[in-house]
Amino acid sequence: MNDFIYHIPTKVYFGRDHLQHLGAELKQFGPRVLMTYGGGSIKRVGLYDRVVQAVREAGLELYELPGIEPNPRIGSVREGARLCKEHHIDVLLAVGGGSTIDATKFIAAGACVDHDPWDFLDLAKRAPIERALPIVDILTLSATGSEMDTGGVISNPETHDKIGRLAPQLLPRVSFLDPTNTFTVSRFQTACGAADMLSHIIEVYFTTQHDLFMLDCFMEGLMKTIIRFAPVAMAEPENYEARANLMWTSSWAINGFVNGGKTKAWSCHPMEHELSAYYDITHGLGLAILTPRWMEYCLDDERLPRYVQYGVNVFGIDASLPPIEIARKAIAATAHFLYDTLGLQRTLPEVGIDDTHFATMARKAVGGDALPGFKPLRQADVEAIYRMCMA
Amino acid sequence: MNDFIYHIPTKVYFGRDHLQHLGAELKQFGPRVLMTYGGGSIKRVGLYDRVVQAVREAGLELYELPGIEPNPRIGSVREGARLCKEHHIDVLLAVGGGSTIDATKFIAAGACVDHDPWDFLDLAKRAPIERALPIVDILTLSATGSEMDTGGVISNPETHDKIGRLAPQLLPRVSFLDPTNTFTVSRFQTACGAADMLSHIIEVYFTTQHDLFMLDCFMEGLMKTIIRFAPVAMAEPENYEARANLMWTSSWAINGFVNGGKTKAWSCHPMEHELSAYYDITHGLGLAILTPRWMEYCLDDERLPRYVQYGVNVFGIDASLPPIEIARKAIAATAHFLYDTLGLQRTLPEVGIDDTHFATMARKAVGGDALPGFKPLRQADVEAIYRMCMA
Numbered sequence: 131m132n133d134f135i136y137h138i139p140t141k142v143y144f145g146r147d148h149l150q151h152l153g154a155e156l157k158q159f160g161p162r163v164l165m166t167y168g169g170g171s172i173k174r175v176g177l178y179d180r181v182v183q184a185v186r187e188a189g190l191e192l193y194e195l196p197g198i199e200p201n202p203r204i205g206s207v208r209e210g211a212r213l214c215k216e217h218h219i220d221v222l223l224a225v226g227g228g229s230t231i232d233a234t235k236f237i238a239a240g241a242c243v244d245h246d247p248w249d250f251l252d253l254a255k256r257a258p259i260e261r262a263l264p265i266v267d268i269l270t271l272s273a274t275g276s277e278m279d280t281g282g283v284i285s286n287p288e289t290h291d292k293i294g295r296l297a298p299q300l301l302p303r304v305s306f307l308d309p310t311n312t313f314t315v316s317r318f319q320t321a322c323g324a325a326d327m328l329s330h331i332i333e334v335y336f337t338t339q340h341d342l343f344m345l346d347c348f349m350e351g352l353m354k355t356i357i358r359f360a361p362v363a364m365a366e367p368e369n370y371e372a373r374a375n376l377m378w379t380s381s382w383a384i385n386g387f388v389n390g391g392k393t394k395a396w397s398c399h400p401m402e403h404e405l406s407a408y409y410d411i412t413h414g415l416g417l418a419i420l421t422p423r424w425m426e427y428c429l430d431d432e433r434l435p436r437y438v439q440y441g442v443n444v445f446g447i448d449a450s451l452p453p454i455e456i457a458r459k460a461i462a463a464t465a466h467f468l469y470d471t472l473g474l475q476r477t478l479p480e481v482g483i484d485d486t487h488f489a490t491m492a493r494k495a496v497g498g499d500a501l502p503g504f505k506p507l508r509q510a511d512v513e514a515i516y517r518m519c520m521a
Numbered sequence: 522m523n524d525f526i527y528h529i530p531t532k533v534y535f536g537r538d539h540l541q542h543l544g545a546e547l548k549q550f551g552p553r554v555l556m557t558y559g560g561g562s563i564k565r566v567g568l569y570d571r572v573v574q575a576v577r578e579a580g581l582e583l584y585e586l587p588g589i590e591p592n593p594r595i596g597s598v599r600e601g602a603r604l605c606k607e608h609h610i611d612v613l614l615a616v617g618g619g620s621t622i623d624a625t626k627f628i629a630a631g632a633c634v635d636h637d638p639w640d641f642l643d644l645a646k647r648a649p650i651e652r653a654l655p656i657v658d659i660l661t662l663s664a665t666g667s668e669m670d671t672g673g674v675i676s677n678p679e680t681h682d683k684i685g686r687l688a689p690q691l692l693p694r695v696s697f698l699d700p701t702n703t704f705t706v707s708r709f710q711t712a713c714g715a716a717d718m719l720s721h722i723i724e725v726y727f728t729t730q731h732d733l734f735m736l737d738c739f740m741e742g743l744m745k746t747i748i749r750f751a752p753v754a755m756a757e758p759e760n761y762e763a764r765a766n767l768m769w770t771s772s773w774a775i776n777g778f779v780n781g782g783k784t785k786a787w788s789c790h791p792m793e794h795e796l797s798a799y800y801d802i803t804h805g806l807g808l809a810i811l812t813p814r815w816m817e818y819c820l821d822d823e824r825l826p827r828y829v830q831y832g833v834n835v836f837g838i839d840a841s842l843p844p845i846e847i848a849r850k851a852i853a854a855t856a857h858f859l860y861d862t863l864g865l866q867r868t869l870p871e872v873g874i875d876d877t878h879f880a881t882m883a884r885k886a887v888g889g890d891a892l893p894g895f896k897p898l899r900q901a902d903v904e905a906i907y908r909m910c911m912a
Contacts, residue, residue, distance in 0.1 A: 131765060133536025138529070144781060145524025340762070344746040344770050351738025358734065371731070374522060378781065379735050390535060390769065 131340055131391040137298075138385055140278050144307045144378065149180060152266075153188025155304045159264045160220025164213055166195045166234045167225045172270065175314050181225055181268065193217050195237075198226065201285045201292065201406050201413065202233035207247045211240030214263060224267040224302075228274025228326075231267050232282035235300040238262035251284050251293040253497075259297035268306040271315055272376040273323030273414060275330060275384030277305040285407055291494075292407035294399075307381070309373035317364045321472035322414030323380065324360035328353060328468075329417040330383040333396040336428075336436055336504040341391040349388050350443045355379045357444070361471050397503040398424050401512055404491035411481050418474040419481070422465040423518040428505040429457055436504075437461070478519045488516045522731055522782040528689075529776055531669050535698045535769065540571060543657075544579025546695045550655045551611025555604055557586045557625045558616045563661065566705050572616055572659065584608050586628075589617065592676045592683065592797050592804065593624035598638045602631030605654060615658040615693075619665025619717075622658050623673030626691040629653035642675050642684040644888075650688035659697040662706055663767040664714030664805060666721060666775030668696040676798055682885075683798035685790075698772070700764035708755045712863035713805030715751035715767065719744060719859075720808040721774040724787040727819075727827055727895040732782040740779050741834045746770045748835070752862050788894040789815050792903055795882035802872050809865040810872070813856040814909040819896040820848055827895075828852070869910045879907045 143151055156163055163185055172178045185192050195213055198206045213219065214237060224234035240247030242261040249257035269277045276282060280301045283294040315323070335349045355375050362372035382388070401424070402416035429437060434453050441447040441460030449456070469476045478484070492512035501507040507515070534542060547554055554576055563569045576583050586604055589597045604610065605628060615625035631638030633652040640648035660668045667673060671692045674685040706714070726740045746766050753763035773779070792815070793807035820828060825844050832838040832851030840847070860867045869875070883903035892898040898906070 131536075131762065133534075133538055135539075136533040136535060137531075140528075142527040143524075144527060145522075147524055148526075342766055342769060343749065343762075344742060344766050344773070347742025347745055348739050351735060351742055354738055355735040371522065371734075374782075375733055375735050378733060382735070391765075 210237030214241030227271030231276035235282040262299040272380040278381040278385040325418035326414035395502040601628030605632030618662030622667035626673040653690040663771040669772040716809035717805035786893040
């Protein structure tokens with residue numbers, strides 16, 4: 131068990147009726163606010179108007195950066211950093227899902243430096259992140275957990291790069307988590323969000339490291355929550371209980387708490403980032419396609435006990451069965467949840483991906499010699515996993 | 522489900538090798554440190570010397586308040602507040618268990634006002650807590666969770682009062698949680714700590730309110746952790762895994778996370794505070810005696826489903842049994858864990874308590890009309906529960 135530091139000072143307003151606190155929370159950082167958002171769905175549902183009203187009533191100056199893309203791009207980050215400098219912005223207000231918040235994090239850091247914000251992400255440069263403007267967010271999609279973590283992922287379409295980075299300065303100061311703001315999320319995006327948060331937990335849960343049992347229990351609870359409530363939210367989009375459970379789970383799946391005592395070495399996420407970097411598919415969908423194949427690929431005698439614990443505690447598989455049978459049933463149950471219950475596509479060809487870039491993507495996913503993680507994966511391993519996703 | 526605010530900015534250093542950060546963490550608040558501790562066990566085990574060395578190496582000025590009692594008393598708080606004023610203390614360093622940290626919290630607040638610190642607790646006065654000196658702590662006992670929560674409980678032997686209070690200003694800024702610092706905790710105190718943290722969870726878990734399933738899962742995981750590792754720590758005091766699981770569980774049992782979406786209305790704690798106010802028994806021991814009787818007293822048709830969920834998910838009782846049978850088995854399993862596994866005393870007479878003060882204690886426990894909580898309890902109910910603890 132490794133030593134660790136736990137420190138998540140984000141203040142979270144959870145529930146329906148907290149927007150009256152928005153003005154005061156922003157104001158503590160200064161009067162000039164840059165609001166960032168995506169394609170405009172927040173206007174259709176009336177959230178935009180309520181936010182603007184709250185900001186204005188607090189006597190703050192409001193600037194806007196709309197149009198942040200899913201798989202957010204460095205172009206938006208550059209534009210946001212430019213606006214911050216031009217208007218001497220004091221605080222950023224991200225209204226949206228993980229893409230908007232991720233982009234806002236690098237805008238916040240970019241506003242404090244003279245260089246191109248891509249230098250923070252560029253693997254050859256990795257410019258230090260020493261300061262960032264404070265970030266407040268209003269979450270509209272339960273998925274990435276960006277509302278309570280220190281990371282973000284930015285795409286550079288010119289170079290087919292999709293790169294993530296963590297820095298404590300990027301942690302949102304205040305997050306408004308109102309489950310009703312996710313009532314209008316589509317069935318498909320609800321499913322992709324569920325797959326994303328499930329993957330965040332699986333990336334940590336599947337380990338051969340010795341760690342804290344209490345965190346294993348917590349992760350099993352989070353996974354059971356996703357499996358129980360994602361289908362409810364898809365069938366009844368305005369079911370508050372389902373949306374609330376998914377929303378709070380999205381934050382805790384990745385805010386770092388579950389990681390206490392472990393090293394952080396993920397597998398499916400780096401493999402997926404290449405898929406969405408090359409094909410701009412939804413991140414959660416790419417994870418859903420990869421995860422059961424990765425589980426199958428990694429299964430061996432040494433790793434078997436983890437599959438058994440997962441199968442018994444998360445899916446309720448009969449603990450008296452032979453371990454290998456439990457493991458196979460656990461993988462099948464995961465696939466059944468992702469493809470049948472959530473209705474996500476099962477193969478890469480179904481989402482328009484063929485084997486053209488497998489070698490390049492696998493090489494980039496691995497980075498150096500091998501992806502560390504549950505089972506170390508070399509380029510050939512990643513290619514093999516991509517290939518398993520062809521049918 | 523109620524709206525809630527989640528905000529726990531405490532920075533936690535968890536593990537063996539973090540003491541080298543102590544100096545820098547203290548120094549950020551200023552050079553004058555008041556170190557508070559209890560009866561001197563930290564000297565016997567060498568922790569005192571290591572802390573003093575770290576503080577001195579950081580070039581800080583060290584003052585000391587030793588002798589903080591179990592069930593800490595207002596006299597220590599008054600003395601601590603006086604020392605803070607006399608020496609212009611910048612930051613408090615509590616080294617000990619919940620008693621030391623609780624007392625330190627009210628010293629920190631008392632240092633910032635001119636009135637008697639008891640006025641913060643006195644139910645007739647309830648002086649506002651607007652400021653407090655920053656608190657850093659080094660935890661040596663897994664039990665109360667004071668290292669990561671906003672509350673403390675102080676005894677006033679003159680008035681037989683034992684009163685708790687919460688205030689965000691009292692939250693420790695930095696907590697050092699090193700499981701090896703609990704290796705020397707006795708079997709009895711390990712058991713009492715386990716009973717205390719189990720009670721913290723039960724007080725929240727047993728509810729008729731609608732709330733977050735993901736938090737129910739988390740609480741079940743915490744309870745399973747205590748049930749699994751408390752006996753291990755008692756049998757093998759230097760088992761790191763057991764001590765680590767208990768330590769992190771103690772913090773999360775009561776830091777407020779599990780409470781998200783619920784009102785906070787506890788039952789066994791107010792009943793127990795009267796026992797230890799009148800008889801100065803160990804808090805966790807009093808809770809252990811009360812809890813199974815309280816469970817038995819509250820069991821009715823309306824509340825039955827919670828007992829069933831508890832029995833099945835925490836103790837693995839066969840879900841196909843009749844619900845009332847599961848409930849009875851769950852209460853019996855709780856009693857078995859507390860009295861047989863942990864070896865704690867089962868009745869009030871065994872700890873030197875008779876029925877002399879039952880009426881007064883019950884009246885004070887109830888406060889006004891009735892204790893709210895899982896099942897509202899009037900004075901007669903509390904007296905009945907005390908009486909159930911006689912044999």
